[in-house]
Amino acid sequence: MTDTATTADADAMTAEGFARATDGILASVGTVIDGKADAVRSALVCLLAEGHLLIEDVPGVGKTMLARALAASVDATVRRIQFTPDLLPGDVTGVSVFNPVDREFEFKPGAIFANIVIADEINRSSPKTQSALLEAMEEGQVTVDGRTHPLPDPFLVVATQNPLEMEGTYALPEAQRDRFMMRISMGYPDPRSEALMLRQRDAVNPLDAIVPVATSRQVSALIAWARAVHVAPALEDYAVALAAATRSHADLRLGASPRATLQLVRAAKVWAALDGRDFVIPDDVTALLVPVFAHRLIPTRSAGGARSRGGADAVTTVLERIASSVRVPIASRQ
Numbered sequence: 001m002t003d004t005a006t007t008a009d010a011d012a013m014t015a016e017g018f019a020r021a022t023d024g025i026l027a028s029v030g031t032v033i034d035g036k037a038d039a040v041r042s043a044l045v046c047l048l049a050e051g052h053l054l055i056e057d058v059p060g061v062g063k064t065m066l067a068r069a070l071a072a073s074v075d076a077t078v079r080r081i082q083f084t085p086d087l088l089p090g091d092v093t094g095v096s097v098f099n100p101v102d103r104e105f106e107f108k109p110g111a112i113f114a115n116i117v118i119a120d121e122i123n124r125s126s127p128k129t130q131s132a133l134l135e136a137m138e139e140g141q142v143t144v145d146g147r148t149h150p151l152p153d154p155f156l157v158v159a160t161q162n163p164l165e166m167e168g169t170y171a172l173p174e175a176q177r178d179r180f181m182m183r184i185s186m187g188y189p190d191p192r193s194e195a196l197m198l199r200q201r202d203a204v205n206p207l208d209a210i211v212p213v214a215t216s217r218q219v220s221a222l223i224a225w226a227r228a229v230h231v232a233p234a235l236e237d238y239a240v241a242l243a244a245a246t247r248s249h250a251d252l253r254l255g256a257s258p259r260a261t262l263q264l265v266r267a268a269k270v271w272a273a274l275d276g277r278d279f280v281i282p283d284d285v286t287a288l289l290v291p292v293f294a295h296r297l298i299p300t301r302s303a304g305g306a307r308s309r310g311g312a313d314a315v316t317t318v319l320e321r322i323a324s325s326v327r328v329p330i331a332s333r334q
Contacts, residue, residue: 013225019276021222022048024213028073032206033066035193041274042184042291043070043158047116047219048226048273049266051181052137052157054122054172054295059162061186067118067158068207074219075212076115077152083125089132093142094149107144112136115152115216119159123169130176133157137179154219174254174298181263182288183295229269230279234329239264239285245322246297252318254298264292282328290319 013021022044029040039055043066046053055063071078081092094110111117112133122130136142140151159180162169177183189197200206214222239261247255268284275284299314 013221015273015276015278018222018225018273021214021218022274025070025073028210028213029066029069032069032210033062034196035189036062036066036186039066039184039186040070042182043067045267045270045274045288046158046181047074047154047156048223049181049263049270050154050223051263051267052179053159054177054180054183055158055160055186056163056183056295057185057187061188063160063186064118064120065207066186067116067120067160069210070158071116071118072207072210073212074116074214074216076154076216076219077113078116078118079111079114080118080120081111082120083122083129085125087125087129089129090144092129092132093136094144096145105145107147107149109149110142112142113149113151115154115156117155117157119157121161122159123161123172125170127170127173127176130170130172134175134179154216154223174296177295178257178259180295181267182291184291226270226273227266229273229277231265231269232280232329235268235280235282235285236265238282238326238329239268241326242285242289242322243293245326246293246319249318249322251300251302251314252297253300254296256293256296260293260296264288267292286323286328289323290316293319 025044026037026040029043030037033040043053045051047070053067055066057063068078068080081087090110092110092112094108094113096105097108098104099106119133132142136151136155137157140153140155141148142151143149157180161172188194242264243256243258243261246252249255264285265280267288268280271284271288272278272280294312294315297315297318299318
């Protein structure tokens with residue numbers, strides 16, 4: 001698919017058409033992930049905002065199932081990487097192999113070469129292997145033996161990880177966490193959803209019933225349309241002010257990066273488009289503040305520590321205070 005074709009598809013789309021197409025994807029994923037509408041919406045936001053998603057929670061609550069359901073709902077290439085302590089960077093990016101016939105080295109692509117990559121239990125591999133994703137997630141390419149290889153478009157990494165308190169986990173480096181647009185948690189299902197799961201999944205895998213409801217070309221058109229959603233200068237200044245407040249807050253020793261600010265605005269554009277609007281309002285920004293910023297921030301030791309559940313709660317509290325203290329601009333389309 002050419003960029004011209006994608007642009008033409010996006011130009012022909014309306015706000016109603018965008019909402020209709022995305023509602024189909026949300027409904028498809030929702031047939032598998034029942035009662036977790038916020039998590040499903042966040043996953044779709046990351047896909048259409050050209051970001052990446054980190055799902056952190058205890059085992060068995062549907063982290064991988066969400067990633068697989070999103071992949072199954074979109075007719076695109078999908079690869080799953082099971083991160084283990086013995087996984088090597090070359091297993092992710094690919095390696096150069098000598099061909100004795102041609103007497104030349106040939107590049108053998110790794111598992112990262114897909115539209116949607118499921119990085120399962122990413123924090124069970126060493127930091128060396130985790131770092132193999134850095135270039136891919138930021139630049140949409142990998143470099144092996146001095147040669148650069150572009151990744152498919154669209155490209156989304158959905159990584160799952162267990163809480164750091166669990167054995168056999170490695171903390172993601174700050175640079176790696178900053179590559180993820182959003183971090184979410186699934187949480188335990190409510191009693192009704194859990195009872196429904198028992199009845200429906202006794203002998204049937206719900207993923208088998210999913211059929212793609214969007215092609216990769218349609219997804220690219222949705223991405224292009226969302227990218228053109230209007231953000232007023234006052235709202236851009238609002239996002240910058242929120243980020244700046246995290247950098248000077250007494251309870252934080254690491255604030256939000258400029259990349260975080262950029263991704264907050266990109267995510268807000270998609271959030272607005274999902275609501276049928278072609279412009280962003282302040283509520284779109286504040287709704288995404290915690291999932292986009294929280295995993296990038298490190299609280300001071302006195303505020304609750306950096307790696308514990310208490311640390312995550314402390315960061316959320318700080319962000320809520322920042323959101324209430326930074327002046328909200330009057331919505332404008334100028």
